Amino acid sequence: MSSPAASAPLPYRLIATDLDGTLLRSDHTVSERSRTALAAATAAGAAHIVVTGRSVPWARHILDDLGYEGLAVCGQGAQVYHAGEHRLLTSVTLDRQLAGLALAKIEAEIGPLFLAASRDGLDGEVLIGAGYQHNPELPVIHMQDDSELWSAPLNKLYLQHPGLGDDGLAQVAREVAGDLVGVTMAGEGIVELLPLGLSKATGLSIAARRLGLTAADTIAFGDMPNDLPMFAWAAHGVAMANAHDELKAVADEVTASNDEDGIAVVLERLFAVTPGTHSAR
Numbered sequence: 001m002s003s004p005a006a007s008a009p010l011p012y013r014l015i016a017t018d019l020d021g022t023l024l025r026s027d028h029t030v031s032e033r034s035r036t037a038l039a040a041a042t043a044a045g046a047a048h049i050v051v052t053g054r055s056v057p058w059a060r061h062i063l064d065d066l067g068y069e070g071l072a073v074c075g076q077g078a079q080v081y082h083a084g085e086h087r088l089l090t091s092v093t094l095d096r097q098l099a100g101l102a103l104a105k106i107e108a109e110i111g112p113l114f115l116a117a118s119r120d121g122l123d124g125e126v127l128i129g130a131g132y133q134h135n136p137e138l139p140v141i142h143m144q145d146d147s148e149l150w151s152a153p154l155n156k157l158y159l160q161h162p163g164l165g166d167d168g169l170a171q172v173a174r175e176v177a178g179d180l181v182g183v184t185m186a187g188e189g190i191v192e193l194l195p196l197g198l199s200k201a202t203g204l205s206i207a208a209r210r211l212g213l214t215a216a217d218t219i220a221f222g223d224m225p226n227d228l229p230m231f232a233w234a235a236h237g238v239a240m241a242n243a244h245d246e247l248k249a250v251a252d253e254v255t256a257s258n259d260e261d262g263i264a265v266v267l268e269r270l271f272a273v274t275p276g277t278h279s280a281r
Helices: 019-023 032-043 056-066 096-110 146-150 166-177 200-210 225-233 245-250 262-270
Strands: 014-017 047-051 071-074 079-082 087-091 114-119 126-128 154-160 182-187 190-194 218-222 236-239
Touching: 014 019, 014 032, 019 182, 019 218, 019 262, 032 047, 032 262, 047 200, 056 071, 056 079, 071 200, 079 200, 087 200, 096 146, 096 154, 096 166, 096 190, 114 146, 154 166, 166 182, 166 190, 182 225, 200 218, 200 225, 218 225, 218 262, 225 236, 225 245, 236 245, 236 262
Parallel strands: 014 047, 014 218, 047 071, 218 236
Antiparallel strands: 071 079, 079 087, 114 126, 114 154, 154 190, 182 190
């Protein structure tokens, strides 16, 4: 992907889109209308960067299906991935000693957790512990023992609790371990421990800088609290109708839901795209 021409009178020169609950519909596909709106915006000279909590191995098949060849920010900002070249440009790992201490503090407060972990790298496996509920459509490795968590470099840990909901678990984790690790909630059943200070905004700023673009050039779309830093960084934040209340509260606007082509609704308005018209990527 090349940087858009400086002379183009575009409303935004960078479009940052989350995947799950945002660009992806509930059936995990991208609608033709959304594809067409993004194609029109990029044909006009805007850059599109996918910014997702998914690590590269869980995002790559979606990017390939889209014909996406640009930069993608994966793993909550831990990885900047060049989709066209299938290579990692940057990768940040979680300090396993700090993560272990953070887990111990959280479990001392609220009891045993169900655990999973995302290993670093282009082909990093996701390890799933006993009791952890996950999307059965995604590839995982089931751990026999939680000690396997620490056997290779990690991007992040996933936490679930048998009694607490996601918001409650995230709040407790921040209160007792927020000085050791970052804590975010990325979706239903997805509370994560990250390297301290890491967010979608840090990854997006790195990717944008590679394209010669800035926060002032950026419109961002999202649906969950892990998108809050990205909204704080971007010039304009658009929450989906299905978004978490925390994100809606800080959004510059709220669009239609992911199942109702909310991204396309906004891009059609901004880039004068007629709904239903088709343009090739």
